[in-house]
Amino acid sequence: MDFKYVPTTCPYCGTGCGFNLVVVDKKVVGVQPWQRNPVNEGKLCPKGNYAHEFVNSPDRLTKPLIKKDGKFVEASWDEAYKLIAENFKKYQGEQSACLASARVSNEENYLMQKFARAVLKTPNIDHCARLCHASTVVGLAGAFGSGAMTQSIADIAQSKCLLVIGTNTFEQHPLIGRRIMQAKANGAKVIYADPRLTPTGRIADLFLQFYSGTDVALLNCFMQLILKNGWENKEFIKNRTKDFEKVKEVVMKDTYSPENVSKITGVPAKDIITAAEWFGKSGQSAVLYSMGITQHTTGVDNVKSIANLQMLTGNLGRPGTGICALRGQNNVQGACDMGALANVYSGYQSVIVPEMKKKMEDAWGCQIAEGKVGLTVTKLINTLADEPGKVKCLYIMGENPMLSDPDLHHVEKGLKNVEFMVVQDIFLTETAQFANVVLPAACFAEKDGTQTSTERRVQRWRKAQDPPGEAKADWQIFCELAKVMGFEKQFPYKSAEDVFNEIAKVTPSYGGMSYARLEKPEALCWPCPTPDHPGTPILHKEKFTHPDGLGIFTPIEWKPPAEVPDKEYPLIMTTGRCIWQWHTGTMTRRSENLEREEPTGWVEINTEDAKELGVSDKEMVKAVTRRGEIKIGARVTKNIKKGVVFMPFHYAECAANVLTNNALDPVAAIPEFKACAVRIEKIKEA
Ligand SMILES: Nc1nc2c(c(=O)[nH]1)N[C@H]1C(S)=C(S)[C@@H](COP(=O)(O)OP(=O)(O)OC[C@H]3O[C@@H](n4cnc5c(=O)[nH]c(N)nc54)[C@H](O)[C@@H]3O)O[C@H]1N2
Ligand SMILES: Nc1nc2c(c(=O)[nH]1)N[C@H]1C(S)=C(S)[C@@H](COP(=O)(O)OP(=O)(O)OC[C@H]3O[C@@H](n4cnc5c(=O)[nH]c(N)nc54)[C@H](O)[C@@H]3O)O[C@H]1N2
Numbered sequence: 001m002d003f004k005y006v007p008t009t010c011p012y013c014g015t016g017c018g019f020n021l022v023v024v025d026k027k028v029v030g031v032q033p034w035q036r037n038p039v040n041e042g043k044l045c046p047k048g049n050y051a052h053e054f055v056n057s058p059d060r061l062t063k064p065l066i067k068k069d070g071k072f073v074e075a076s077w078d079e080a081y082k083l084i085a086e087n088f089k090k091y092q093g094e095q096s097a098c099l100a101s102a103r104v105s106n107e108e109n110y111l112m113q114k115f116a117r118a119v120l121k122t123p124n125i126d127h128c129a130r131l132c133h134a135s136t137v138v139g140l141a142g143a144f145g146s147g148a149m150t151q152s153i154a155d156i157a158q159s160k161c162l163l164v165i166g167t168n169t170f171e172q173h174p175l176i177g178r179r180i181m182q183a184k185a186n187g188a189k190v191i192y193a194d195p196r197l198t199p200t201g202r203i204a205d206l207f208l209q210f211y212s213g214t215d216v217a218l219l220n221c222f223m224q225l226i227l228k229n230g231w232e233n234k235e236f237i238k239n240r241t242k243d244f245e246k247v248k249e250v251v252m253k254d255t256y257s258p259e260n261v262s263k264i265t266g267v268p269a270k271d272i273i274t275a276a277e278w279f280g281k282s283g284q285s286a287v288l289y290s291m292g293i294t295q296h297t298t299g300v301d302n303v304k305s306i307a308n309l310q311m312l313t314g315n316l317g318r319p320g321t322g323i324c325a326l327r328g329q330n331n332v333q334g335a336c337d338m339g340a341l342a343n344v345y346s347g348y349q350s351v352i353v354p355e356m357k358k359k360m361e362d363a364w365g366c367q368i369a370e371g372k373v374g375l376t377v378t379k380l381i382n383t384l385a386d387e388p389g390k391v392k393c394l395y396i397m398g399e400n401p402m403l404s405d406p407d408l409h410h411v412e413k414g415l416k417n418v419e420f421m422v423v424q425d426i427f428l429t430e431t432a433q434f435a436n437v438v439l440p441a442a443c444f445a446e447k448d449g450t451q452t453s454t455e456r457r458v459q460r461w462r463k464a465q466d467p468p469g470e471a472k473a474d475w476q477i478f479c480e481l482a483k484v485m486g487f488e489k490q491f492p493y494k495s496a497e498d499v500f501n502e503i504a505k506v507t508p509s510y511g512g513m514s515y516a517r518l519e520k521p522e523a524l525c526w527p528c529p530t531p532d533h534p535g536t537p538i539l540h541k542e543k544f545t546h547p548d549g550l551g552i553f554t555p556i557e558w559k560p561p562a563e564v565p566d567k568e569y570p571l572i573m574t575t576g577r578c579i580w581q582w583h584t585g586t587m588t589r590r591s592e593n594l595e596r597e598e599p600t601g602w603v604e605i606n607t608e609d610a611k612e613l614g615v616s617d618k619e620m621v622k623a624v625t626r627r628g629e630i631k632i633g634a635r636v637t638k639n640i641k642k643g644v645v646f647m648p649f650h651y652a653e654c655a656a657n658v659l660t661n662n663a664l665d666p667v668a669a670i671p672e673f674k675a676c677a678v679r680i681e682k683i684k685e686a
């Protein structure tokens with residue numbers, strides 16, 4: 001029997017836990033702890049524990065598929081490449097668009113944006129970060145000059161007060177949740193702000209249960225109370241920031257008094273006062289947040305308010321402080337770093353700056369797409385649906401918008417308007433059904449590469465088995481396709497490591513990294529500009545990233561969500577996740593031990609609302625919004641605020657995104673997944 005352990009990084013969430021894949025007779029059969037990994041120290045959540053289960057699923061794609069007369073037929077790679085190349089050549093520049101993937105490696109995202117810009121000559125390249133932390137990237141970059149999480153994960157344990165807002169950390173980033181427990185064990189106070197009492201909320205010392213979409217009001221009120229009591233950090237404000245007076249003027253308004261904000265948010269004034277005191281006085285307070293903050297038409301406002309709070313209290317750049325914007329997908333940080341975004345090349349080098357474009361052209365040895373901002377995921381879907389003919393050709397790697405984007409009827413309309421579409425995935429997804437060609441990709445266990453976690457830690461994937469059938473690594477597919485299209489010189493790589501070496505050359509924050517340096521279990525956190533640089537676990541220690549080194553305060557007024565409840569749609573609907581499932585379920589629903597736990601969707605309804613509706617627990621109900629309707633089982637619970645309902649979006653059979661609103665944040669273009677107006681109806685018996 002041939003037996004080995006292959007250390008690698010978890011392919012699910014942005015925590016970036018390490019584990020060993022157990023390989024028996026050249027097949028991955030299990031997961032075992034990797035004690036020396038400093039992120040999780042051998043511990044794993046259920047998804048990590050069962051991360052091997054989807055790998056050898058009989059549903060894996062094993063051969064390229066070409067659609068003929070409405071049906072997929074198996075094809076050879078040569079046939080598939082030839083057909084793709086012929087079609088791609090028909091479309092000029094902006095007529096094509098690419099979606100990269102937060103699920104695949106840095107190397108593969110780097111190659112897809114290079115393929116888009118250098119081969120297809122299109123500026124239209126983006127990925128699901130747009131649906132996730134686009135508001136963080138814009139909001140934190142505006143405040144500090146850098147859009148990333150400011151601290152390290154381990155650091156959270158040193159905090160004296162944690163504001164956990166809009167993140168269900170115990171279910172969505174369980175091994176970061178562990179650090180919250182450690183902080184609590186060290187005596188920290190934990191404040192939890194969410195419309196639902198989640199498992200994370202249960203360990204909090206104070207639970208602020210508020211209406212979805214009222215975060216800015218709450219944060220402004222905290223700031224008012226901190227200023228009134230003199231708990232602000234005057235020295236930090238004076239030496240390290242600018243425009244404080246503008247924020248002071250707004251937050252001191254009567255609108256943001258505890259009494260008024262209590263009316264807006266539904267939180268008792270005395271609890272807001274307690275929270276502000278704990279947070280303002282601890283001297284070492286950190287904020288943890290995720291989608292409850294970002295997925296709003298006011299996503300950027302929400303993020304900037306958090307930045308305001310942390311500058312006001314001077315809680316930045318020291319251990320146990322900071323802003324932990326918990327990045328979601330395993331490599332969403334990396335996909336952004338690699339320039340799989342409509343506005344930047346790798347390392348956030350702006351496409352509209354001519355010197356940056358020139359730098360890439362010189363590095364790649366060819367002319368590239370016009371230096372303008374391309375279409376974002378959300379704008380791309382709108383363009384496809386509402387301006388048919390503008391974008392005709394679509395190349396999607398490792399994304400499933402036909403379940404994960406808002407307003408699915410609208411997405412479907414858009415995808416149907418595409419003339420030629422390629423989907424590269426490990427499974428035949430809802431989105432792949434619309435493709436002309438489907439390419440079978442290797443998954444994380446079958447390839448080398450790197451991914452970058454929420455704490456900017458760049459870690460290795462190591463190949464543990466061969467891909468099934470004829471599936472190939474995404475990076476390899478790009479090299480072969482580029483060759484067929486006449487760009488062999490630009491894509492000469494023999495290994496993922498070759499690609500990484502090019503990334504390090506053109507991306508300043510990765511400049512000092514190499515596979516050899518990433519071998520040790522702790523790997524490296526960027527920025528790491530030179531080969532002798534130790535990496536940077538904490539950002540903004542002495543100064544911020546803006547040219548003058550100062551942080552910028554931005555005054556923010558509270559605005560309600562784009563759609564608010566009315567007579568016809570009287571409840572607020574918010575959406576999210578559960579611990580067992582991952583997004584559109586392609587991987588977790590093929591994992592027996594995960595799927596068994598939550599095999600279908602549900603809608604959480606407050607006990608009193610359910611009583612008024614005459615709905616009982618487990619009863620099938622109809623959920624209706626202005627976009628569509630679905631049938632779904634009710635979960636009647638006291639854990640959700642009255643007036644709010646919650647639905648996970650994992651399940652195709654009762655897809656929450658049939659209902660969601662695709663209203664966008666005006667700057668970050670993130671959709672409002674976390675608040676729309678809904679009506680719950682009893683299903684009349686036939
Ligand atoms: N098991 C599992 N883990 C995951 C994922 C998964 O699919 N499954 N996905 C990963 C990804 S990509 C991401 S981005 C993260 C997301 O991680 P989280 O953001 O933690 O997850 P969500 O469930 O989307 O939303 C978090 C919380 O926001 C609350 N909320 C709703 N509306 C509001 C609001 O208006 N304000 C505030 N403050 N809170 C609100 C919800 O009740 C919910 O408890 O998780 C990552 N981890
Ligand atoms: N209602 C609602 N909708 C939401 C959200 C919400 O909170 N509420 N959250 C949003 C957020 S934060 C996110 S991040 C998005 C996620 O949206 P998506 O990224 O569309 O969701 P996933 O299911 O993770 O899709 C990833 C795809 O990658 C494939 N894949 C996995 N590994 C590989 C690989 O190595 N190679 C290739 N080629 N493919 C691979 C998987 O099979 C899957 O089809 O959903 C968004 N949608």
Ligand code: SF4
Binds near residue numbers: 010011015046049174
């Ligand atoms: S916390 Fe995230 S990275 Fe760690 S094992 Fe769970 S899913 Fe994987």
Ligand SMILES: [Mo]
Binds near residue numbers: 132133
């Ligand atoms: Mo996400």
